[in-house]
Amino acid sequence: MKLLEARIQQDGKVRGTEVLKVDRFLNHQIDVKLLQEIGQEFQRLFGDCGVTKILTIEASGIGIACVTAQYFGVPVIFAKKNKTKNIAGDVYTSKVESFTHGQVYDIIVSKEFLHPEDRVLLIDDFLANGSALQGLIHLVRASGAELVGAGICIEKAFQPGGDLIRGMGVRVESLARVARMSEAGGVEFC
Amino acid sequence: MKLLEARIQQDGKVRGTEVLKVDRFLNHQIDVKLLQEIGQEFQRLFGDCGVTKILTIEASGIGIACVTAQYFGVPVIFAKKNKTKNIAGDVYTSKVESFTHGQVYDIIVSKEFLHPEDRVLLIDDFLANGSALQGLIHLVRASGAELVGAGICIEKAFQPGGDLIRGMGVRVESLARVARMSEAGGVEFC
Numbered sequence: 001m002k003l004l005e006a007r008i009q010q011d012g013k014v015r016g017t018e019v020l021k022v023d024r025f026l027n028h029q030i031d032v033k034l035l036q037e038i039g040q041e042f043q044r045l046f047g048d049c050g051v052t053k054i055l056t057i058e059a060s061g062i063g064i065a066c067v068t069a070q071y072f073g074v075p076v077i078f079a080k081k082n083k084t085k086n087i088a089g090d091v092y093t094s095k096v097e098s099f100t101h102g103q104v105y106d107i108i109v110s111k112e113f114l115h116p117e118d119r120v121l122l123i124d125d126f127l128a129n130g131s132a133l134q135g136l137i138h139l140v141r142a143s144g145a146e147l148v149g150a151g152i153c154i155e156k157a158f159q160p161g162g163d164l165i166r167g168m169g170v171r172v173e174s175l176a177r178v179a180r181m182s183e184a185g186g187v188e189f190c
Numbered sequence: 191m192k193l194l195e196a197r198i199q200q201d202g203k204v205r206g207t208e209v210l211k212v213d214r215f216l217n218h219q220i221d222v223k224l225l226q227e228i229g230q231e232f233q234r235l236f237g238d239c240g241v242t243k244i245l246t247i248e249a250s251g252i253g254i255a256c257v258t259a260q261y262f263g264v265p266v267i268f269a270k271k272n273k274t275k276n277i278a279g280d281v282y283t284s285k286v287e288s289f290t291h292g293q294v295y296d297i298i299v300s301k302e303f304l305h306p307e308d309r310v311l312l313i314d315d316f317l318a319n320g321s322a323l324q325g326l327i328h329l330v331r332a333s334g335a336e337l338v339g340a341g342i343c344i345e346k347a348f349q350p351g352g353d354l355i356r357g358m359g360v361r362v363e364s365l366a367r368v369a370r371m372s373e374a375g376g377v378e379f380c
Contacts (some may be wrong), residue, residue: 063253075221077219080218112219
């Protein structure tokens with residue numbers, strides 16, 4: 001998606017060779033008009049798949065998922081990172097290792113919201129090592145729902161997540177795929 | 191807002207006398223069509239205030255803020271609850287005590303995204319004790335930006351947050367105001 005690549009070139013910031021900050025438009029400040037373009041692109045890619053639910057993970061996936069869901073006419077579910085007293089009862093759970101925070105945490109989705117008859121599209125901002133996406137896939141499979149695929153805004157294609165998830169037989173559509181990056185050389189796309 | 195009140199009556203779950211679970215449509219599964227109605231209502235209330243930024247707090251405020259921001263044509267900023275290695279540099283920070291989790295945490299917003307010339311609308315799902323909203327107000331005031339007001343989906347009017355925030359001179363518009371609630375009696379609105 002040329003619009004997203006151009007925005008990454010313009011406003012993204014590379015830290016070292018592995019961290020790409022997109023705080024200006026995607027996961028701290030959010031350009032909602034850009035999200036609308038992203039949502040329409042996901043609808044173009046997955047619109048004929050009979051999606052009934054969009055599943056994402058807090059926090060930065062939520063805005064992308066909600067704007068995207070408007071074009072599908074389906075609800076969003078966001079997996080929660082910590083069990084709070086406001087979620088009781090039966091949940092599907094999975095472990096995720098955070099690339100950003102360097103820690104392992106549980107994600108949960110209430111069993112009330114995922115059913116065998118659902119067709120689920122995963123949405124997230126980044127695909128790097130694939131741990132968050134693996135966790136979401138595990139939740140969907142535990143529920144018996146059909147996994148339609150994953151719509152990712154930015155894939156760091158030099159990290160193993162994309163190959164890993166595609167190797168699991170999951171359709172992954174990434175709107176911008178970073179081949180390599182550096183502070184001096186900037187971002188190069190696949 | 192009658193539509194939201196009706197949805198709370200239909201799908202909300204009261205736990206004890208203080209916890210109102212709206213996991214079915216607002217903060218675990220999200221009914222995006224309902225968010226569109228909510229966003230249009232906030233636009234009706236604050237549309238003439240010259241809003242330049244919508245500020246919310248992760249996680250459950252993000253979807254509401256992003257859908258609402260479409261009707262204002264402005265970006266969303268979400269305050270983050272933990273400092274990660276992906277946010278470096280100068281930030282505004284404030285302490286928040288979570289009603290749901292029973293703990294104190296820091297919230298931060300990068301100084302890059304709030305400026306004295308901004309006119310900021312706060313958006314959140316709940317107003318209970320007002321701690322999260324106070325934290326956001328502190329961030330806005332620290333930046334020198336103008337605080338236009340706060341758009342809240344559900345105010346638990348039997349808790350002190352609403353009076354507290356209005357007493358600070360902040361315009362608060364709550365779409366559903368709960369007067370009292372109980373597991374046996376359900377939810378009564380103001």
